[in-house]
Amino acid sequence: TKLILLDSLLQENLISTMPSSVTLPPKENALFKRILKCYEHKQYKNGLKFAKQILGNPKFSEHGETQAMKGLILNCLGRKDEAYEHVRKGLTNDLQSHVCWHVYGLLQRSDKKYSEAIKCYRNALKWDKDNMQILRDLSLLQIQMRDLEGYKETRHQLFQLRPTQRASWIGFAMSYHLLNDYEMALKILEEFRKTQKKPGYDYEYSELLLYQNLVLKESGDTAAALAHLDQYESAICDKIVLKETRGKYFLTLGRFEDADHIYRDLLKRNPENHEYYRQLELARKAETESEKLKIYDEYQEKFPRAQAPKRLPLNFLTGDEFEKRLSKYITTAIRKGVPPLFVDLKPLYSDPVKGETLEKIALEFLDNLSKFGSFDAEKKVQESPTCLLWMYYFVAQQFDLKGDYVKALDLVNKAIEHTPTLIELFTLKGKIYKHAGCPKQAVECLDEAQSMDTADRYINCKCAKYMLRANMVKEAEAMCSKFTREGVPAMENLNEMQCMWFQSECAWAYQRMGQPGEALKKCYEIDRHFTEIIEDQFDFHTYCMRKMTLKAYVGLLRLEDELRSHKFYQTCASVAIETLIQLHDKPLKDKDNDTESNPDELDPSELKKRLNKAKKAKRKAEQEKAVIEQDKKKKELFNKNRKKGEEDFENPVKDELIPDKLARVENPLDEAVKFLEPLLLLASNQTNTHLLAFEIYYRKGKVLMMLQAIIKALALDPKKFSTPQLFGSFPSIH
Amino acid sequence: MPSVESGRIDLGDVTPHNIKLLRKVNSVVFPVTYHDKFYKDVLEAGELAKLAYYNDIVVGAVCCRVDVSTGPRKLYIMTLGCLAPYRRHGIGTKMLEHVLNIVEKDGNFSSIFLHVQINNDSAIEFYKKFGFSIVETKEQYYKRIEPADAHVLEKFLSPAKITNGDTKDH
Numbered sequence A: 001t002k003l004i005l006l007d008s009l010l011q012e013n014l015i016s017t018m019p020s021s022v023t024l025p026p027k028e029n030a031l032f033k034r035i036l037k038c039y040e041h042k043q044y045k046n047g048l049k050f051a052k053q054i055l056g057n058p059k060f061s062e063h064g065e066t067q068a069m070k071g072l073i074l075n076c077l078g079r080k081d082e083a084y085e086h087v088r089k090g091l092t093n094d095l096q097s098h099v100c101w102h103v104y105g106l107l108q109r110s111d112k113k114y115s116e117a118i119k120c121y122r123n124a125l126k127w128d129k130d131n132m133q134i135l136r137d138l139s140l141l142q143i144q145m146r147d148l149e150g151y152k153e154t155r156h157q158l159f160q161l162r163p164t165q166r167a168s169w170i171g172f173a174m175s176y177h178l179l180n181d182y183e184m185a186l187k188i189l190e191e192f193r194k195t196q197k198k199p200g201y202d203y204e205y206s207e208l209l210l211y212q213n214l215v216l217k218e219s220g221d222t223a224a225a226l227a228h229l230d231q232y233e234s235a236i237c238d239k240i241v242l243k244e245t246r247g248k249y250f251l252t253l254g255r256f257e258d259a260d261h262i263y264r265d266l267l268k269r270n271p272e273n274h275e276y277y278r279q280l281e282l283a284r285k286a287e288t289e290s291e292k293l294k295i296y297d298e299y300q301e302k303f304p305r306a307q308a309p310k311r312l313p314l315n316f317l318t319g320d321e322f323e324k325r326l327s328k329y330i331t332t333a334i335r336k337g338v339p340p341l342f343v344d345l346k347p348l349y350s351d352p353v354k355g356e357t358l359e360k361i362a363l364e365f366l367d368n369l370s371k372f373g374s375f376d377a378e379k380k381v382q383e384s385p386t387c388l389l390w391m392y393y394f395v396a397q398q399f400d401l402k403g404d405y406v407k408a409l410d411l412v413n414k415a416i417e418h419t420p421t422l423i424e425l426f427t428l429k430g431k432i433y434k435h436a437g438c439p440k441q442a443v444e445c446l447d448e449a450q451s452m453d454t455a456d457r458y459i460n461c462k463c464a465k466y467m468l469r470a471n472m473v474k475e476a477e478a479m480c481s482k483f484t485r486e487g488v489p490a491m492e493n494l495n496e497m498q499c500m501w502f503q504s505e506c507a508w509a510y511q512r513m514g515q516p517g518e519a520l521k522k523c524y525e526i527d528r529h530f531t532e533i534i535e536d537q538f539d540f541h542t543y544c545m546r547k548m549t550l551k552a553y554v555g556l557l558r559l560e561d562e563l564r565s566h567k568f569y570q571t572c573a574s575v576a577i578e579t580l581i582q583l584h585d586k587p588l589k590d591k592d593n594d595t596e597s598n599p600d601e602l603d604p605s606e607l608k609k610r611l612n613k614a615k616k617a618k619r620k621a622e623q624e625k626a627v628i629e630q631d632k633k634k635k636e637l638f639n640k641n642r643k644k645g646e647e648d649f650e651n652p653v654k655d656e657l658i659p660d661k662l663a664r665v666e667n668p669l670d671e672a673v674k675f676l677e678p679l680l681l682l683a684s685n686q687t688n689t690h691l692l693a694f695e696i697y698y699r700k701g702k703v704l705m706m707l708q709a710i711i712k713a714l715a716l717d718p719k720k721f722s723t724p725q726l727f728g729s730f731p732s733i734h
Numbered sequence B: 001m002p003s004v005e006s007g008r009i010d011l012g013d014v015t016p017h018n019i020k021l022l023r024k025v026n027s028v029v030f031p032v033t034y035h036d037k038f039y040k041d042v043l044e045a046g047e048l049a050k051l052a053y054y055n056d057i058v059v060g061a062v063c064c065r066v067d068v069s070t071g072p073r074k075l076y077i078m079t080l081g082c083l084a085p086y087r088r089h090g091i092g093t094k095m096l097e098h099v100l101n102i103v104e105k106d107g108n109f110s111s112i113f114l115h116v117q118i119n120n121d122s123a124i125e126f127y128k129k130f131g132f133s134i135v136e137t138k139e140q141y142y143k144r145i146e147p148a149d150a151h152v153l154e155k156f157l158s159p160a161k162i163t164n165g166d167t168k169d170h
Helices: A007-015 A026-040 A044-056 A064-076 A080-093 A098-110 A114-127 A132-144 A148-161 A166-178 A182-196 A203-218 A222-235 A239-253 A256-269 A274-283 A289-302 A319-336 A341-350 A352-372 A385-402 A405-418 A423-435 A439-451 A457-469 A473-480 A490-496 A500-512 A516-535 A538-547 A550-561 A567-585 A604-641 A659-663 A668-682 A687-700 A703-716 B019-029 B036-042 B091-106 B121-129
Strands: B009-013 B049-054 B057-067 B074-082 B111-117 B133-138 B150-156
Touching: A026 A044, A026 A064, A044 A064, A064 A080, A064 A098, A080 A098, A098 A114, A098 A132, A114 A132, A132 A148, A132 A538, A148 A166, A166 A182, A166 A203, A166 A538, A166 A550, A182 A203, A203 A222, A203 A239, A203 A550, A222 A239, A239 A256, A239 A274, A256 A274, A274 A289, A319 A341, A319 A352, A319 A385, A341 A352, A341 A385, A352 A385, A385 A405, A385 A423, A405 A423, A423 A439, A423 A457, A439 A457, A457 A473, A457 A500, A473 A490, A473 A500, A490 A500, A500 A516, A500 A567, A516 A567, A516 A659, A538 A550, A567 A668, A567 A687, A668 A687, A687 A703, B009 B091, B019 B036, B019 B049, B019 B057, B019 B074, B036 B057, B049 B091, B057 B091, B074 B091, B091 B111, B091 B121, B111 B121, B121 B150
Parallel strands: B074 B111
Antiparallel strands: B009 B049, B049 B057, B057 B074, B111 B150, B133 B150
């Protein structure tokens, strides 16, 4: 996060008399101004020098604002504790100085303590209520914290103070939009739009119009939104969005002929877009099979090489027509050698009739190809040898889906014998073993697969994942390190890169291995990524206003609002809660070192082995630590030498996550609740959320919450809970 | 009899990333095992070592080296083969033509030669089509397979075109 320039602060001090209690005489005032300039130009050493000159004089040694500025500069140099000390001192010496409060707010913000920062800014505004810079900073914090009412007030003030600035209008309008006050938002936007028209290609104006249109649509007046598009068509640069939006509006308003026209136009641009076909079906009111088929046949003719018109009909066709087209689709794909054919057709298996047909066709093809080398038994056309290969591959996946792992393996092995150089076969073999519950054999297959193309990161990651499923954490790390950054331990780099799939798998593995501390560490790491992603939006509040990418900006805000509904968060929260509950039920004994329990039953040789293992592990950990220290030193040196200091200081160093400490936390249930809260808020449509909630509140003895959890779970999935075994986990109900 | 569906045949480089595929092909196709040194040298062979792709799948490979053991500069084909289901699809031809091209462009080879187990009739027929002939038969050439004897097939090359007034020796 950058510290934004205090330019107006500078100006204010130049122009007006300082409202604070202590006024500096001209010589010191000049020095103070120079401090501000030095801060502005990142000349921190000089800034501190000037500050020393003021504070060195016993008459001004307690000049609050100078002390505050000194603190601010110290913060930029990474000397955080001193920074706070000075700023607080300065503030106590001059509680009526907006400068001091502003600086204190900046400090808090740099530590991501946003609510405290807001308080400081409000205090600053008490003493200088029309300070633009402070108002702007406050507005950023308010939108970051989603204090929408506060945001609206602040933007209103900014608007009144600086109506010539573009951002004032936009921010003002947006503050109403976010509060769903469409009328006000539209009024403001329209007034603003009138001032913006420029000749020629103006992307920013186009984006403004599209934003205005979005607000119109969300207000519910689709007709007005459509009329708006018609009026400003020539100024909107993003033609695709224009057409797509128009198409949606036509359908909403029942103007089917116009919709038909638009979607035909869009399909000409992109005949592979499934959404356009869907909309076209609606526009033509095609409901029966034959009506729909007409559309797709039309497009197969127009675009003979397009995939979608051939694939989409398979979803709604039945009977002979389905079989005929399916056969053709499969033969074409097998001839071409399309590896993901099975994945492509997999959804069809969920329909039992279609699944049966598919199976029949596939088995027939396989039979014919292996016996005669052709798809049909009348030996019409001889196919190339790869057809048999891909057919083996397809049918093996079919058996795998059905759960017939023996047959699946048999086929995949036949395929491997036929062509042992096809990597997909080994991947499939591993997958079959995985499904059959043999993780170790699965790893062998994946290891073989990745060795055949060591430049392919996808297969490398797949192999690492399979290793983690087999609880081979060290091996997985070593596998990933073939692609992660040099000189950094893979675990660390993967954390830095927010590689959450890897961390989730690690968490599960540690959980299976009974290492609660390590599992928790991974969960906290994942949770931190989510926090980071939410914090990262900060810079976009100003950036998007400036660049006019308003629709995308609102989309970003809405995404961030629901961020923790993501699967990755649900995973890490699940594992964390389950682990913490376990730790609550059975806290770790002192002797336990995060390995398996039963330390009292060790015989001497076992104990010796354990001790040696521990020694080795310690040595290795020390080695790794040394590497990390070295790298840290290298990084620090690099940062020091950087001339262009964009980042004035490292982001606040987060507390290190130590597995043992995490596993011995005082109140595991409270920690569990922290993980649960976002789930209750954003993932309340998942039964798992409520099951976890129940387990926590059961142990906390909060009967009302327990009941609530049960009710919600039952409402979501009544069938699942009719089985007696599930009630076994809720003994208190019995 | 309807014609065989023709597939796309491409030749690709051997790299440290895909060398295992070469090992696989060789281990399946040839009754002889090759040392790690063989594969180390192959990585330096450049155009003399290629993987053969049929419809984007590796199905064959060719590895050659320059041989000066008998005096004149010859090209020696160490391995050339493809997986059984893919034979008689033009892959061997493509690989051999690649080798012949190299030799023609280079212009400084007196001949190309290779060893073939005496019972490998299809191989002998194949090379004969390209102008190779049996010049010698080495008894007990192979140490661990039967028959142990091998034919030496060789194709002599016409001298390079005269450039700058220099003639080349045969």
